[in-house]
Amino acid sequence: MTSSRREMLQLAGAGLASAAILPFTKSAEAQLPEVANSPPVTIVQRGINRELDVINIDLLESQARGVLSDGVYVFIATGSGEQWTLRENRRAFGDYALNPHPMGGIVRDRIDTSITILGERLPHPIFVSPMGSYGLVHPEAEAATARGMAKSGGMLCVSSASTIAMEEIARASATSKWFQMYLDNDAGLSREILQRARDAGFKAIILTVDAIGQSSSDQYADMGRNRPWLPYGNFPPGRATSFKTDLSWRDFDMVRNITGLPVVIKGVTRAEDAAAAVRAGAAAIQVSNHGGRSSDGSPAGITVLPRIVDAVHGAVPIIFDSGIRRGMDIAQVLALGANAVAVGRPVWWSLTLGGEGGISGLMDYFQRELIESMLHLGVNNIASLGREHVLLLNRRLAAESN
Numbered sequence: 001m002t003s004s005r006r007e008m009l010q011l012a013g014a015g016l017a018s019a020a021i022l023p024f025t026k027s028a029e030a031q032l033p034e035v036a037n038s039p040p041v042t043i044v045q046r047g048i049n050r051e052l053d054v055i056n057i058d059l060l061e062s063q064a065r066g067v068l069s070d071g072v073y074v075f076i077a078t079g080s081g082e083q084w085t086l087r088e089n090r091r092a093f094g095d096y097a098l099n100p101h102p103m104g105g106i107v108r109d110r111i112d113t114s115i116t117i118l119g120e121r122l123p124h125p126i127f128v129s130p131m132g133s134y135g136l137v138h139p140e141a142e143a144a145t146a147r148g149m150a151k152s153g154g155m156l157c158v159s160s161a162s163t164i165a166m167e168e169i170a171r172a173s174a175t176s177k178w179f180q181m182y183l184d185n186d187a188g189l190s191r192e193i194l195q196r197a198r199d200a201g202f203k204a205i206i207l208t209v210d211a212i213g214q215s216s217s218d219q220y221a222d223m224g225r226n227r228p229w230l231p232y233g234n235f236p237p238g239r240a241t242s243f244k245t246d247l248s249w250r251d252f253d254m255v256r257n258i259t260g261l262p263v264v265i266k267g268v269t270r271a272e273d274a275a276a277a278v279r280a281g282a283a284a285i286q287v288s289n290h291g292g293r294s295s296d297g298s299p300a301g302i303t304v305l306p307r308i309v310d311a312v313h314g315a316v317p318i319i320f321d322s323g324i325r326r327g328m329d330i331a332q333v334l335a336l337g338a339n340a341v342a343v344g345r346p347v348w349w350s351l352t353l354g355g356e357g358g359i360s361g362l363m364d365y366f367q368r369e370l371i372e373s374m375l376h377l378g379v380n381n382i383a384s385l386g387r388e389h390v391l392l393l394n395r396r397l398a399a400e401s402n
């Protein structure tokens with residue numbers, strides 16, 4: 001057994017042993033608040049903080065599953081409806097292969113993964129995608145994620161549906177962060193939250209536009225939507241949140257005007273919508289199907305990415321999420337024209353098992369794997385990745401692109 005494999009197994013044991021201090025594990029679920037908008041949870045308990053040596057995301061997920069209650073696990077892991085899109089997000093990576101290019105004289109230690117996006121230089125292109133309610137899996141919730149991300153210097157995108165308040169998350173680390181907004185039907189409340197995000201120092205607003213349906217998996221519905229509902233730290237306690245679903249470009253203008261910050265549109269899967277976002281003044285586009293949690297039946301991100309890249313023509317950066325699990329996935333989407341990637345579920349598994357150290361271990365894993373792919377592709381910086389570095393294996397897609 002390799003030493004890293006042994007550490008992983010030891011870690012799984014440590015995770016189980018620590019179940020008693022995690023508030024939302026199998027053993028403690030009975031004490032949880034059952035309904036939305038109960039008084040705010042105070043996050044005071046120090047949770048597990050352990051550097052993870054991540055081998056792959058499947059292993060990480062199965063270990064986290066052993067610690068989490070079934071309700072929380074199924075809520076995080078599954079997609080909407082019959083989960084066709086969730087499966088497709090992984091399958092569609094198989095439409096492409098990497099095209100290795102040896103003999104380029106590339107020195108591994110000199111491979112540069114840095115990027116510049118919205119005027120900011122980052123050491124690597126791997127973002128934590130915005131996700132709500134981290135308090136479900138770790139008592140330090142988003143603060144642990146912020147500290148873990150600060151170790152790698154990567155971009156943390158904070159959800160408006162976070163467990164702890166955005167100001168506390170902003171203070172938890174010195175690195176810059178973006179704030180994701182779910183607009184509320186109460187326009188005044190939305191404006192207030194956006195102004196708070198600007199005042200707390202977030203550098204950009206991500207406007208998520210695809211979370212407009214009921215969207216839970218059949219499996220989760222069948223379990224009676226069985227997870228504790230945590231209050232959202234950014235919304236007034238005791239007041240039912242009602243997210244706005246009739247979104248239009250007028251909402252985009254409002255977000256931009258009220259904050260004066262760059263606005264990223266998240267949830268784009270059509271080339272025409274990407275072009276419209278550029279015309280409207282979006283600072284960046286996040287190609288995403290919400291990790292298969294929004295509209296079941298919609299295509300995988302990687303299927304639509306090349307068309308969107310062509311429509312955007314380099315006018316604004318493109319961030320890609322939905323299904324990223326390995327460094328080779330990152331290399332593929334960057335080669336197809338994305339400028340950065342955002343990671344979803346793997347963040348939950350690493351936060352569950354390691355807290356802050358779990359997040360930094362996860363970023364080490366993705367960076368290590370990305371560097372490995374770049375080495376074999378014969379490139380020593382991100383800008384050198386191009387379409388010549390991927391092979392299109394799917395004949396139907398190949399015929400369409402000719």
Ligand SMILES: Cc1cc2nc3c(=O)[nH]c(=O)nc-3n(C[C@H](O)[C@H](O)[C@H](O)COP(=O)(O)O)c2cc1C
Nearest residue numbers: 076129130131132159208290291322323343344345
């Ligand atoms: C449990 C969970 C909660 C999420 N919450 C949000 C959210 O609050 N705002 C948002 O824009 N996206 C949210 N997402 C979607 C992610 O930002 C991202 O688009 C998706 O998870 C990426 O796919 P992946 O999980 O396959 O990496 C959530 C995803 C999960 C799994």
